[in-house]
Amino acid sequence: TPKQKSDLHLSPVEKILSAQVIAHETAHQWWGDLVTWSGYRDQWLVEGLANYSSMMLLESQEPVQFRAAMQKYREEQLSKNKQGDPLMDAGPVTLGTRLSSSHFPAGYEAISYGRGTWLFHMLRCMMRDAETKSARGSVGTQSVAADEPFVRALQKMRDRYQGKAISTLEMLRVFEEELPRPLWYEGKKSLDWFYQGWVKGKAIPRLELRGVKYSDKSGSTSVSGIILQKDGPEDLVTAVPVYALIGAKTILLARVFADGPETSFRVSAPAGARKIVLDPYQTILARTR
Numbered sequence: 377t378p379k380q381k382s383d384l385h386l387s388p389v390e391k392i393l394s395a396q397v398i399a400h401e402t403a404h405q406w407w408g409d410l411v412t413w414s415g416y417r418d419q420w421l422v423e424g425l426a427n428y429s430s431m432m433l434l435e436s437q438e439p440v441q442f443r444a445a446m447q448k449y450r451e452e453q454l455s456k457n458k459q460g461d462p463l464m465d466a467g468p469v470t471l472g473t474r475l476s477s478s479h480f481p482a483g484y485e486a487i488s489y490g491r492g493t494w495l496f497h498m499l500r501c502m503m504r505d506a507e508t509k510s511a512r513g514s515v516g517t518q519s520v521a522a523d524e525p526f527v528r529a530l531q532k533m534r535d536r537y538q539g540k541a542i543s544t545l546e547m548l549r550v551f552e553e554e555l556p557r558p559l560w561y562e563g564k565k566s567l568d569w570f571y572q573g574w575v576k577g578k579a580i581p582r583l584e585l586r587g588v589k590y591s592d593k594s595g596s597t598s599v600s601g602i603i604l605q606k607d608g609p610e611d612l613v614t615a616v617p618v619y620a621l622i623g624a625k626t627i628l629l630a631r632v633f634a635d636g637p638e639t640s641f642r643v644s645a646p647a648g649a650r651k652i653v654l655d656p657y658q659t660i661l662a663r664t665r
């Protein structure tokens with residue numbers, strides 16, 4: 377259940393979030409009532425999924441409001457308590473209600489909803505990008521497709537776990553079944569890297585590009601460079617979408633695994649590409665400034 381305040385004292389983005397309460401509660405009929413959670417370490421997944429379900433609806437109807445809401449969730453993670461510590465320091469989503477303490481009184485709510493929502497957004501976007509990329513080799517779209525790997529995984533989850541409890545690892549196993557080949561880190565059809573770094577971790581890294589070079593071949597341009605991943609643990613792995621900007625178009629080139637603080641990469645771009653950017657649609661819970 378999300379927090380609900382009197383509308384009088386809400387900022388515009390808080391009003392957007394407050395308006396999602398009914399969709400969030402409706403989504404609990406699937407995530408929370410039909411499928412329940414195994415233990416306190418898994419409770420975040422029903423809150424995160426119910427909330428992300430309401431966000432998917434918002435995205436399809438009001439994409440500008442959706443982006444504002446996601447931005448708000450990110451800012452909350454970075455906001456500081458009275459002692460000056462960022463809320464994200466309360467811990468990973470898997471701490472459950474133990475996230476709330478005298479040090480971070482709203483820890484559970486803000487992290488299981490906010491970071492939880494972001495984790496599902498990350499999963500959905502990277503699976504969609506990777507499937508689009510491997511199937512058609514074309515541009516990733518921002519629209520909601522009925523048949524996308526994330527939605528297929530949720531349908532499997534509902535079918536297999538209705539009337540039962542699911543753990544975080546069991547849920548990730550279902551997502552792994554739909555994991556497109558480009559997301560097989562080190563050749564394994566596994567989300568272990570996501571579980572270790574993002575679900576069991578609390579980082580919000582800063583992603584930057586360095587030393588980008590372009591070399592034209594016949595019919596394409598080869599782009600190389602380095603992705604810096606700052607403010608994260610040494611072993612954090614993130615699937616970072618690399619786009620080319622050509623005229624007014626953004627073209628998804630690849631999802632590159634940023635592995636630790638510095639990762640060199642080489643991707644192929646349309647001929648003549650001279651500008652690339654990381655994650656322009658903000659599909660990763662990363663710092664933006």
Ligand SMILES: [Zn+2]
Pocket residue numbers: 377378400404423426
């Ligand atoms: Zn709820």
